[in-house]
Amino acid sequence: MPSALADRVSRLARADHSATRLRELVLAEIRQSMPFAGHVFALTDPVTAVATAPLADIPGLDMSRLPELIRARYLTPLNRWDTLRGTGAHSLLDATEGEPDRSLLWRTVQRKLGITDSATITFADRYGCWGFLELFRIDESPFTRRELTGLTALTAIVTTALRRTIGATFVESDAQLPPPGPAVVLLDDTLRVRPHPAAAAESLLRLLPPDEPIPPVPVSVCNAGAALLAAEAGTPIGAATARIHLGGNRWITVKADRIGDHDIAVALEPSTATERLDLFARANGLSARESQVLFLLATGLDSRALAAELVLSEQTVNDHVKAILAKSATRTRRRLLSRVLGVA
Incomplete structure (x- = not known):
């Protein structure tokens, strides 16, 4: 089961999907291998790990109680996604040694929903934390070690795919969309x-x-x-x-x-601009030097000025720029800056 699931997810992860569609497809593949009654599959800011765009189905949850659930989740470090980075999938019953009432989240919200066990996995790499997945069980038996191993095998595959979907959101500016106001x-x-x-x-x-x-x-x-x-x-x-x-x-x-x-x-x-540059660099897997070159490009410097600023040769600077364009699948510097900064 673990290798078969990872193989199926790996195949779909190589396609060009939006973050929402990718998560829907991953959930469908997981469901073929193991049962679950509900889920939360959220994106996170790669630096702070604060959740952003949720894809969720929590049976029995009155949406008026959603703030209560979110509050309890952040106040419960046990099995919280930020504490699980690099450790694979973990179940609630394993983490609490069979006593789920040790979890504030379960005690205050999940018990009332009939949740008997959950499995959590974090999708993170050296560029940041890109999301997390929580699967819930109500009538099913607890998550097994084999099932958790199968989920753990998805970590690197889904992490890379999620990061790529974030990079793909930096399209060339569309003047038809109104700018966001404060x-x-x-x-x-x-x-x-x-x-x-x-x-x-x-x-x-x-x-x-x-x-x-x-x-x-x-x-x-x-x-x-x-x-x-x-x-x-x-x-x-x-x-x-x-x-x-x-x-x-x-x-x-x-x-x-x-x-x-x-x-x-x-x-x-x-x-x-700084927040966008940082996110773009992380999402496209730029090195520290490439990120530095990108930030300076955004200030309007050409290759000669960049070389002087970084005490590098122009050829080395141009090589870094070529690497940035290749990693972000962008053809020119002008298009690169349009994507990164969101301007025409």
Whole structure:
């Protein structure tokens, strides 16, 4: 089973799929090998590991309780995706030695949903953390060691494929899509949204990308807020910020900060050039030197100026540029900068 599953996933991972379609196909292949009643398959910001675009099916969950579930997940470091990097798939029952009530998440939310076991796997490499998968069981037997081994065999395959889908979102600028405008959302400590004025609501609507099964902006607001709560509780996952793809070549950054004693302010703004450059470099697997060259290219330097800045020969600089173009499947420097910066 492990090698057969990995072989099937490897074949589909080599095709050009969106991040959503890739995850749907991976889930379908896994279901052929092992049963599960529900799932959460999320993308994450590669630097902070804060979840962004979820693909989820949690049987019995009242969506009004979603903020409660997200909050509990971040406050439960046991089997949390950031703590499992490089360790393969782990089950809830194994991690708790058969006592799932040791998990805050299970105790406060999952038990009421009838979940009896879960398996979690993190998709990360040296460039960052790109996503995680949680599978849930309700009536089925607990996850076996053989099943967890099969899931672990998918780690490198799916990680590379997810990273590639993020790189593919950096298309040449599409003038038909409206630029994302800034917005601020206020949350209380339960991650419930405070009432906001009409202008703020209108700004949020403009940030909703089309054709997503679960709108990633509201969910990402909760995830950023939950990351802040986790840091305050002494179980940090990373900085309370994440970059979210909005369709086309649009990216926004969400960032949560505490204001006063009770409210959390989550700001949503277009991702800066630096934030986009970093994400593009990671998604395309650029080396440290290639990333440095890319950042300087974005400031408008030509090869001669780059060579002087980096104390390299022009030929070496040009070799680095060629490597960047090859890794990102881009034909010219002009197109490269259009993709990276999101401008025509």
